[in-house]
Amino acid sequence: MSAARLLRLTVNGEPREVPGPATLLDLLAHLGLDPRTVVVERNREIVRRPRLGDTAVADGDTIELVHFVGGG
Amino acid sequence: MTGTLTPETSLDAPLTIGGRSFRSRLMVGTGKYRNNEEMVRALEASGAEIVTVAVRRVDLDRTKEEGVLYHLSPDQYFLLANTAGCYTADEAIRYARLAREAGFNDFVKLEVIGDRETLLPDTEGLLTAARTLAREGFQVLAYTNDDLVTALRLEDAGCAAIMPLASPIGSGLGLANPYSIRTIKRRLTAPVIVDAGVGTASDACLTMEQGVDGILMNTALAEAQDPVAMARAMGLAVEAGRLAYLAGRMPRREVAVPSSPSRGMLA
Numbered sequence: 001m002s003a004a005r006l007l008r009l010t011v012n013g014e015p016r017e018v019p020g021p022a023t024l025l026d027l028l029a030h031l032g033l034d035p036r037t038v039v040v041e042r043n044r045e046i047v048r049r050p051r052l053g054d055t056a057v058a059d060g061d062t063i064e065l066v067h068f069v070g071g072g
Numbered sequence: 073m074t075g076t077l078t079p080e081t082s083l084d085a086p087l088t089i090g091g092r093s094f095r096s097r098l099m100v101g102t103g104k105y106r107n108n109e110e111m112v113r114a115l116e117a118s119g120a121e122i123v124t125v126a127v128r129r130v131d132l133d134r135t136k137e138e139g140v141l142y143h144l145s146p147d148q149y150f151l152l153a154n155t156a157g158c159y160t161a162d163e164a165i166r167y168a169r170l171a172r173e174a175g176f177n178d179f180v181k182l183e184v185i186g187d188r189e190t191l192l193p194d195t196e197g198l199l200t201a202a203r204t205l206a207r208e209g210f211q212v213l214a215y216t217n218d219d220l221v222t223a224l225r226l227e228d229a230g231c232a233a234i235m236p237l238a239s240p241i242g243s244g245l246g247l248a249n250p251y252s253i254r255t256i257k258r259r260l261t262a263p264v265i266v267d268a269g270v271g272t273a274s275d276a277c278l279t280m281e282q283g284v285d286g287i288l289m290n291t292a293l294a295e296a297q298d299p300v301a302m303a304r305a306m307g308l309a310v311e312a313g314r315l316a317y318l319a320g321r322m323p324r325r326e327v328a329v330p331s332s333p334s335r336g337m338l339a
Contacts, residue, residue: 012129031132037139038130039173044166046173064129066170067139070111071126071156072101072241072268072290 010062018057025053027063038065084318087285089263090179090211090232092150096121097280098310099152099265101290105299108143114293115149118303123149124181124288126156127167127174146176152213154181159194161201168205179211181235181267181288191241195222199229206230215267218252220259227262234260235267235288238279242291244271247279254282273302273309280313281321 007020011031018030024047028035040047041064047055057063086093099122105111115123125140144151153171158164161184168180184201186194193216205212211232216222218236226234236256239245246269247253257264263285270276270289279287287310296302 012132014132016132032134033130037141039127039170041170046169048173049175065132066127067130068125068141068151068153068171068174069128070102070105070108070140071128071154072103072124072288 007057007059007061009057009060012063012065020057020059022057023053024051024055024057024063027057028052028065031065033065038067040065084314087263089213089265092179094121094150096307096310097286097314098276098307099124099286099288100293100303100306101288102140102144103290104294106294108140110299111294112143114299114303115144116303117300117307118293119307121150122152122288124152124154124290126154127171150179151176152179152181154215155183155201157185158183159185159197161197161204164197164201165204168201168210169208172210177211178209179213179232180205181213181215182231183215192237193217195219198222199225202226202229202231213265218249218256220252220255223256223260223264227260231262233263233265233285235265237268238266238275238287239269241268243269244292244295245269246271246275247282250278250282253279253284257283257285270306273305276306276309277313277316280310281317283317286310 004019006017009016018027024040035052043062086095087097096119098118098120100115100118100120101124102111155164155167158167164182164184171180172178182201184194184197185191202212202214206229213233213235214226214231215235223234239248265286265288266279266284267288270292276287293299293303
């Protein structure tokens with residue numbers, strides 16, 4: 001078992017460190033987010049929900065997590 | 073006078089956009105309400121089926137509200153995601169793709185804004201984004217100005233509906249140019265939904281009397297003193313205006329014509 005190392009990410013515009021290795025699903029769990037309620041973009045590419053569990057995050061990744069808010 | 077006339081059954085057909093039928097011609101936004109409870113009650117009072125939502129970053133610190141779906145059942149309403157706040161075609165396309173990925177439908181209310189003060193559309197960016205999104209299978213409802221030529225090009229681009237403004241977003245100035253709206257409605261085959269600018273019920277009624285297929289509004293409800301009461305008023309106004317349009321108004325005359333018989337008066 002490899003020792004956990006910190007991955008430096010940019011999540012929603014802010015620097016975040018998460019223990020690696022991690023998938024996007026792990027990242028959502030780490031942030032306390034329900035994967036059914038967010039849409040994930042990794043380095044400007046949308047990652048569809050079924051792929052979250054097998055898409056690894058890498059050091060330096062830019063992640064956007066969006067959802068619906070009130071609007072006109 | 074036909075005795076059995078009801079707006080739902082006798083005169084009007086359902087509003088159909090992108091292959092989906094809707095019974096209400098009023099669509100409402102979910103932004104700017106004082107609180108979520110008031111928003112939910114206003115949506116119910118409006119009778120709207122289609123409600124708009126925006127795509128934004130999740131607040132990771134959770135200091136603010138949850139997403140709007142925490143308060144709004146996607147089973148009860150047809151969610152229409154918008155690209156509000158986007159100033160380029162690329163940005164709007166990115167937001168539309170993210171919205172579709174949320175998994176509810178492939179409808180998008182496309183906004184590409186060209187000016188921060190007036191929030192008027194960038195019609196060049198709008199057309200570019202509309203073409204791309206229509207090609208990708210989106211049902212594009214395009215927010216535009218009241219210009220016929222742009223509306224025709226958006227229709228050619230494959231938009232499912234064209235949404236000309238009554239007046240600028242959030243202005244409450246009402247229907248600025250009934251002639252332009254009538255012209256757009258007359259010349260297009262795609263549904264015409266007037267979006268933005270309606271301030272009160274008379275604005276909504278007058279807009280529907282031009283023959284358009286529906287109205288989308290947000291601020292008129294959210295910033296009313298009593299949003300729930302205004303939502304009900306708007307629902308009635310949209311129905312009244314639609315029915316008056318279908319009924320066909322009397323001609324305008326610049327002379328008086330008595331309504332009571334002129335014969336049979338006492339000597």
